[in-house]
Amino acid sequence: MSVAERRAELRETLIAAAEARIARDGLAGLRARDLAADAGCAVGTIYTLFDDLSALVLAVNARTFQAIGQTVTAAVAAEPDPARQLIVMGHAYARFAAENPAQWQAVFDVALKTGAEAPAWYAEAVSGLFDIIAAPLTQLRTDLGPGEIRLLSRALFAAVHGMVRLSQEDRISAVPTPAIPEAIELLIGSAVRAPKASVDRKPS
Amino acid sequence: MSVAERRAELRETLIAAAEARIARDGLAGLRARDLAADAGCAVGTIYTLFDDLSALVLAVNARTFQAIGQTVTAAVAAEPDPARQLIVMGHAYARFAAENPAQWQAVFDVALKTGAEAPAWYAEAVSGLFDIIAAPLTQLRTDLGPGEIRLLSRALFAAVHGMVRLSQEDRISAVPTPAIPEAIELLIGSAVRAPKASVDRKPS
DNA sequence: CCCTCCCCTTGAACGCTGTTCAGCGCATAG
DNA sequence: CTATGCGCTGAACAGCGTTCAAGGGGAGGG
Numbered sequence: 001m002s003v004a005e006r007r008a009e010l011r012e013t014l015i016a017a018a019e020a021r022i023a024r025d026g027l028a029g030l031r032a033r034d035l036a037a038d039a040g041c042a043v044g045t046i047y048t049l050f051d052d053l054s055a056l057v058l059a060v061n062a063r064t065f066q067a068i069g070q071t072v073t074a075a076v077a078a079e080p081d082p083a084r085q086l087i088v089m090g091h092a093y094a095r096f097a098a099e100n101p102a103q104w105q106a107v108f109d110v111a112l113k114t115g116a117e118a119p120a121w122y123a124e125a126v127s128g129l130f131d132i133i134a135a136p137l138t139q140l141r142t143d144l145g146p147g148e149i150r151l152l153s154r155a156l157f158a159a160v161h162g163m164v165r166l167s168q169e170d171r172i173s174a175v176p177t178p179a180i181p182e183a184i185e186l187l188i189g190s191a192v193r194a195p196k197a198s199v200d201r202k203p204s
Numbered sequence: 205m206s207v208a209e210r211r212a213e214l215r216e217t218l219i220a221a222a223e224a225r226i227a228r229d230g231l232a233g234l235r236a237r238d239l240a241a242d243a244g245c246a247v248g249t250i251y252t253l254f255d256d257l258s259a260l261v262l263a264v265n266a267r268t269f270q271a272i273g274q275t276v277t278a279a280v281a282a283e284p285d286p287a288r289q290l291i292v293m294g295h296a297y298a299r300f301a302a303e304n305p306a307q308w309q310a311v312f313d314v315a316l317k318t319g320a321e322a323p324a325w326y327a328e329a330v331s332g333l334f335d336i337i338a339a340p341l342t343q344l345r346t347d348l349g350p351g352e353i354r355l356l357s358r359a360l361f362a363a364v365h366g367m368v369r370l371s372q373e374d375r376i377s378a379v380p381t382p383a384i385p386e387a388i389e390l391l392i393g394s395a396v397r398a399p400k401a402s403v404d405r406k407p408s
Numbered sequence: 409c410c411c412t413c414c415c416c417t418t419g420a421a422c423g424c425t426g427t428t429c430a431g432c433g434c435a436t437a438g
Numbered sequence: 439c440t441a442t443g444c445g446c447t448g449a450a451c452a453g454c455g456t457t458c459a460a461g462g463g464g465a466g467g468g
Contacts, residue, residue, distance in 0.1 A: 003445075028315070031424090042447045044447060045447075052427075053427090112375065123376070126378070151390060155378075159366055160363075161370065162363055170321070183355050183356070187359045207415085207416075236455060245418090248457075248458080249417060252417075
């Protein structure tokens with residue numbers, strides 16, 4: 001086996017070890033020395049494969065993102081009704097977060113180097129998610145223009161995301177975890193209905 | 205001045221110094237040695253007044269919470285219309301977060317000792333906020349029972365909170381910061397309309 | 409007023425981080 | 439097979455939160 005192959009394999013081993021440790025102990029429980037022991041290499045070797053531990057966590061997060069995308073995509077594909085599509089997407093997202101809390105939190109808790117832009121695939125992956133949300137929303141909210149649809153898609157994602165995130169942090173459990181599915185139904189159900197008469201707009 | 209008074213004063217000095225440093229450098233930029241230098245005491249003295257740095261941050265957070273409560277309460281008091289009350293509360297919350305990003309984030313980023321429950325006042329402060337939300341919502345959503353009102357109140361708070369939080373983390377800016385007011389109008393505006401009575405009160 | 413005792417303050421030291429780098433050993437090319 | 443260069447090594451470094459033995463200063467009794 002060539003050196004390059006061994007390096008690539010070790011890289012994968014480290015990502016897997018980091019994922020396992022994050023899943024078990026959370027992002028805060030990740031230590032370089034533990035990872036080196038898990039992967040059977042020296043601490044210094046980690047830094048020949050990744051710029052720093054954050055870069056390694058980002059590699060784990062890329063996998064997590066992919067898994068979220070698959071879960072949500074599968075959920076929406078199995079549901080024909082547009083309104084239900086939005087709701088099952090929310091459920092799928094919340095379920096993933098509930099089943100993989102540590103990996104899910106790592107995606108949002110990893111410290112990015114100050115001033116460094118988030119990796120491009122972060123924005124791209126979420127952008128794809130927004131498109132999936134926008135499609136059924138366009139059918140349902142014919143009263144809204146494309147810009148408003150785009151905005152509401154992102155607002156709905158952020159809303160579900162916020163409920164799930166607050167429920168996992170134990171400090172302010174706005175919506176208790178078992179009530180999240182019902183809250184998703186309530187919130188998305190309300191947002192989905194197309195009102196002809198927009199209530200009051202902000203007085204400009 | 206008695207020893208007890210000097211201690212109480214130093215305690216306040218430390219909280220103020222921590223608040224200033226959080227506001228300037230963020231929670232991650234808080235160092236025990238810097239705080240000691242700011243307050244003119246030794247590092248060890250901090251630990252005679254607080255269990256650890258997290259406890260000091262919690263004291264800062266208590267002030268932040270109080271300020272948020274005042275901002276939101278003032279906003280709702282100035283607005284008679286229930287639907288607009290909900291929206292201006294959202295705006296007030298988002299504005300506070302935009303104007304005091306570091307303090308606001310510290311409330312949600314501070315690490316709680318593992319297994320330790322969040323301080324009681326966390327839940328109580330937010331509970332009061334939920335009651336303020338529930339009042340106008342009860343008037344508007346007559347189709348919902350008390351349990352659903354309670355749930356929707358919390359869901360709406362979490363939704364606005366999630367939008368603001370995602371917009372401040374630079375990784376997934378679901379709703380760009382300048383668009384947050386509009387997103388709040390869209391989301392709350394949708395949730396506020398009672399489906400049965402989605403009648404347009406046509407002004408003759 | 410002074411003395412004594414006790415508690416509070418002090419800051420060096422400890423243990424634990426992420427990260428580095430000089431030197432070593434091994435794979436690779438000739 | 440040998441020489442060379444590159445990747446691996448792990449002790450060392452800087453910096454963090456937190457501790458604690460030792461010293462000093464305030465409060466109360468003589």
